[in-house]
Amino acid sequence: MKAVVVYESLWGNTAAVARAVAEGIGEGAVALPTKDAGADDLAGADLIVAGGPVFAFHLSSERTRHDIAEHPEPGAPAPDLSGPSIRDWLDALPSGTAAFASFDTEVRGPFGKGAPTIAKELEEKGYRRVAKPEGFIVQGKYGPLKDGELDRARRWGASLRAAL
């Protein structure tokens, strides 16, 4: 079984969740940032899991990424903007029929503002949903993840394998 967990992550929280989800899925699963998840990397995948952070109540956008880069809060950690947003990655993704699941990271409810958008995009491209969109919680604007979230991400990953 081949599974690819693709993520956008400016400060590492979504990356950590993605790695934990891949661990939970187990053998055959890798976590890749958007810039490393090209068509060749996805070829033959049975399961695609896609995740990104919520900014301003939505998936990140060119505008929020631009604002974060150009108008950082005093003391804000430097963001990693080296790869495309998950939104741009989804736009470039060819149609397919693999199973998928989606997640986001965010500080507060209503949860899952980003993950449902990812799910909608993937469904429109023909992919098959195997789980409800999931949200993982960070404490504070830049993290860290709330205690227990990485364990929950591993369990969620294991449940995705079981759902295939």
Ligand SMILES: Cc1cc2nc3c(=O)[nH]c(=O)nc-3n(C[C@H](O)[C@H](O)[C@H](O)COP(=O)(O)O)c2cc1C
């Ligand atoms: C400019 C900005 C806007 C944010 N807006 C929201 C928001 O609307 N809702 C929310 O729950 N979290 C919000 N957050 C928290 C982010 O979701 C959190 O930083 C994200 O999970 C970090 O993921 P990353 O480390 O993978 O980039 C915001 C953070 C920043 C810096």
